[in-house]
Amino acid sequence: MPGFATLPYDVAHVLDTLVLVLSFALLYQRRLFGVLTIYAWQALLLAAAAAWQAYAQDAPHLYITAGIALVFKAIIIPIALHRIIVYLDIHRTIETALGVGATLTVGVALVALSILLVLPVTTASGALTRESLAAALSVVLLGLLMMITRRNAVSQVVGFMSLENGLILAAVGVKGMPLVVELSIAFSVMVAFIIFGVFFFHIRERFDTLDIHDMERFRGERR
Amino acid sequence: MNPVHLILAIPAGAAVLLALLPGYRLAARLNVVAAAATLGASVAPFFHRPETTPLLLIDDFNIYLILLTAFVAFTTSLFSARYVIHEVTTGRLPARYLRFYHAMYQAFCFTMLLALTANNLGVMWVAIEGATLTTVLMVGLYRTHEALEAAWKYFILCGVGIALALFGTTLMYLAAQPVMGEGMPAMTWSAMLPRVGAFSPAILNLAFVFLLVGYGTKVGLAPLHAWLPDAHAEGPTPISAVLSGLLLNVALYVVLRYKMLLAGNAQAVAPGPLMITMGLASLLLASFMLYRRRDIKRLFAYSSIEHMGIITFAFGMGGSLANFAGLLHMTMHSLTKSAIFFAVGHISQVKGTQKIAEIRGLTESQPLLGWALVIGVIAIAGLPPFGVFTSEFLVLTTSFARAPLLALLLLAGLLVGFGALMLRLQGLAFGAGEGGGKASSAALLPLFLHFALVLCAGIYLPGPLVAWFRTVARLLG
Numbered sequence: 001m002p003g004f005a006t007l008p009y010d011v012a013h014v015l016d017t018l019v020l021v022l023s024f025a026l027l028y029q030r031r032l033f034g035v036l037t038i039y040a041w042q043a044l045l046l047a048a049a050a051a052w053q054a055y056a057q058d059a060p061h062l063y064i065t066a067g068i069a070l071v072f073k074a075i076i077i078p079i080a081l082h083r084i085i086v087y088l089d090i091h092r093t094i095e096t097a098l099g100v101g102a103t104l105t106v107g108v109a110l111v112a113l114s115i116l117l118v119l120p121v122t123t124a125s126g127a128l129t130r131e132s133l134a135a136a137l138s139v140v141l142l143g144l145l146m147m148i149t150r151r152n153a154v155s156q157v158v159g160f161m162s163l164e165n166g167l168i169l170a171a172v173g174v175k176g177m178p179l180v181v182e183l184s185i186a187f188s189v190m191v192a193f194i195i196f197g198v199f200f201f202h203i204r205e206r207f208d209t210l211d212i213h214d215m216e217r218f219r220g221e222r223r
Numbered sequence: 224m225n226p227v228h229l230i231l232a233i234p235a236g237a238a239v240l241l242a243l244l245p246g247y248r249l250a251a252r253l254n255v256v257a258a259a260a261t262l263g264a265s266v267a268p269f270f271h272r273p274e275t276t277p278l279l280l281i282d283d284f285n286i287y288l289i290l291l292t293a294f295v296a297f298t299t300s301l302f303s304a305r306y307v308i309h310e311v312t313t314g315r316l317p318a319r320y321l322r323f324y325h326a327m328y329q330a331f332c333f334t335m336l337l338a339l340t341a342n343n344l345g346v347m348w349v350a351i352e353g354a355t356l357t358t359v360l361m362v363g364l365y366r367t368h369e370a371l372e373a374a375w376k377y378f379i380l381c382g383v384g385i386a387l388a389l390f391g392t393t394l395m396y397l398a399a400q401p402v403m404g405e406g407m408p409a410m411t412w413s414a415m416l417p418r419v420g421a422f423s424p425a426i427l428n429l430a431f432v433f434l435l436v437g438y439g440t441k442v443g444l445a446p447l448h449a450w451l452p453d454a455h456a457e458g459p460t461p462i463s464a465v466l467s468g469l470l471l472n473v474a475l476y477v478v479l480r481y482k483m484l485l486a487g488n489a490q491a492v493a494p495g496p497l498m499i500t501m502g503l504a505s506l507l508l509a510s511f512m513l514y515r516r517r518d519i520k521r522l523f524a525y526s527s528i529e530h531m532g533i534i535t536f537a538f539g540m541g542g543s544l545a546n547f548a549g550l551l552h553m554t555m556h557s558l559t560k561s562a563i564f565f566a567v568g569h570i571s572q573v574k575g576t577q578k579i580a581e582i583r584g585l586t587e588s589q590p591l592l593g594w595a596l597v598i599g600v601i602a603i604a605g606l607p608p609f610g611v612f613t614s615e616f617l618v619l620t621t622s623f624a625r626a627p628l629l630a631l632l633l634l635a636g637l638l639v640g641f642g643a644l645m646l647r648l649q650g651l652a653f654g655a656g657e658g659g660g661k662a663s664s665a666a667l668l669p670l671f672l673h674f675a676l677v678l679c680a681g682i683y684l685p686g687p688l689v690a691w692f693r694t695v696a697r698l699l700g
Binding site: 117118120121122125129133136140144147156160163164166167170171174175176177178179182183186187189190194197201203 | 353360379383386428429
């Protein structure tokens with residue numbers, strides 16, 4: 001591992017893994033406020049991971065990414081979503097997802113998939129990059145899983161944002177990637193728009209359900 | 224001065240100006256003026272090819288797409304001016320929304336042109352993401368339950384697509400970084416292209432899968448096409464026209480840029496079969512779905528999926544002839560489909576409905592619009608003498624020569640789609656004209672301008688254009 005002592009490697013590894021563990025926690029969390037708390041923790045750890053990479057890679061611009069994650073994702077967004085949940089009066093919603101057991105099993109399979117996918121193809125890259133990329137892809141896939149299994153618009157948005165955390169994790173883990181700050185800002189703008197949309201249009205439920213009958217009706221073939 | 228700066232500055236400046244200006248009639252005119260100025264600027268690179276900078280790139284491939292994009296944006300702005308004033312006077316759209324609408328229209332044009340001219344893969348991604356943001360807001364403009372649902376679905380699906388594309392972009396950098404070193408050059412398309420042979424093929428493969436699925440969502444390729452019909456049907460019709468005419472093309476353009484990178488690496492997986500599969504799947508799915516449509520805009524949205532499938536298939540086949548056909552079909556589809564949406568927009572305004580069952584005998588009640596629709600459907604269904612026929616014929620013959628089995632599937636898809644369109648056209652255009660609807664005050668100039676171009680291309684392709692397409696087809700490999 002050129003350029004890395006063991007300590008930077010270990011710390012980055014721990015932080016990446018913690019972000020991944022919190023992705024799992026998001027999957028089985030049923031109460032919306034619980035989802036928000038865990039998301040805030042995940043964003044906080046992402047900020048720590050980005051800051052650590054900034055220090056380890058000696059890339060000061062990553063501190064900006066860390067700052068965005070800390071201020072925008074770990075503080076502002078959870079507070080905004082908290083208010084929206086109260087405003088829309090959906091905080092008592094108990095979500096009927098796929099079922100905790102099944103969701104977690106699929107989640108484990110997705111992590112295995114991303115490890116099998118990423119590790120063999122990145123043999124030439126450094127170990128730090130490889131493993132944070134595998135963790136990042138797992139976070140991305142778990143975020144997708146959360147978006148699929150949740151019925152409620154707010155938790156779907158949280159799934160999307162946790163997916164985004166995975167992307168940022170990947171981008172900061174790859175050594176010297178340019179434009180990381182710009183890309184993360186662009187993505188944050190998009191997230192802000194989504195949240196604004198939920199608030200503005202009072203979207204409580206996501207529109208398309210898994211029920212085929214409903215889908216036919218909702219697909220908007222106006223009769 | 225670099226003409227590309229002008230091409231990008233005009234729509235960006237116009238977006239800001241239109242956001243500040245009250246008064247929708249003035250804004251609609253300004254929108255047309257800005258689009259015309261962009262069109263004028265987009266001709267400039269033909270006379271003075273600007274140098275490639277780390278951020279901006281003009282080559283044989285995108286120079287004509289820039290012109291096409293600016294042209295369709297201009298004609299759509301003409302149509303839009305007439306369309307939105309009608310919507311406001313009939314009370315379907317509050318006048319205060321239009322300030323926002325026009326600003327977003329120009330912002331959308333800006334993102335399209337930025338995606339086309341970007342040399343940096345990150346900038347390209349930001350441009351496509353910006354295009355999603357601007358169009359989502361316009362799709363939901365009517366604020367009906369259906370419009371909001373369409374906007375939400377569009378947002379979520381394309382958001383996921385864009386996220387996957389960003390992951391692919393990161394992987395692309397990871398592949399380039401050991402060869403090119405850290406920093407900007409490893410994300411600059413023109414710098415990567417000559418050295419892509421040394422990149423790790425395994426990472427390139429993985430990156431391309433993410434990029435194809437991610438940007439493919441925006442192209443409207445199956446299985447992630449579900450946003451497209453909703454977004455086309457529920458938004459204002461000028462937006463349907465630019466979604467079909469511009470956005471799908473530009474997203475495909477981005478995929479092709481990556482395909483060119485992959486083609487430069489001998490060990491990387493050939494992107495062809497992946498694209499062929501996705502293209503054929505989209506074509507077959509959409510052509511069968513055409514039969515069950517009850518909404519006229521949704522019908523043509525599915526037809527867009529069908530045609531993007533054909534184009535992706537053609538580029539997947541590769542080789543100079545198939546690429547030539549793909550480029551031609553991109554141009555023809557963009558011109559024809561946007562013209563059809565112009566006609567459909569006026570028709571649904573005149574009839575006050577988008578339901579196919581309630582629109583009958585148009586050639587009698589609204590002869591001009593009715594016949595315009597007939598011409599459009601004949602052209603898009605791929606009948607001679609229109610340009611779509613030429614390109615579909617080329618795709619079909621090359622695939623018969625090289626992969627007869629695939630060609631049979633392609634032919635089946637084309638015929639099924641053709642049948643559906645003819646079936647619907649009969650009801651829409653012929654038979655007893657139901658009263659309903661007043662004389663239309665349609666803006667027919669852009670419509671017939673598009674048809675004239677498509678007809679011209681079908682009868683005679685000018686020599687320089689053919690030479691141009693050939694060069695680009697070779698470039699695409």
